[in-house]
């Protein structure tokens with residue numbers, strides 16, 4: 001069931017609201033260099049289902065390698081509540097740990113994206129999705 005969740009960065013300047021069906025959207029973990037260091041738990045959200053409530057002006061963007069992913073974070077507290085991932089740069093990956101309702105008991109990662117080997121992992125993910133259609 002689609003539900004509404006709010007979340008934000010640590011200092012509270014950046015606040016957002018998302019609509020997501022947690023039963024249908026598996027929380028993921030990525031093994032790439034930055035996701036490992038951030039400790040982000042990925043929750044894929046289409047861009048029309050994420051609303052920035054406040055703090056858009058507090059966000060700044062870090063890019064590296066291909067520059068496709070826009071690693072947005074709060075420039076005051078350094079926390080990454082959501083960003084535009086390289087796998088789907090038009091949409092968002094929300095950091096499930098930044099949801100107000102984050103519950104480590106029920107919001108465990110159920111899939112792993114092997115971002116250390118990004119091209120191969122993306123090819124596998126695309127093939128899996130095509131097979132399910």
Ligand SMILES: [Zn+2]
Pocket residue numbers: 009010011012013014074075076077078079
């Ligand atoms: Zn902040």
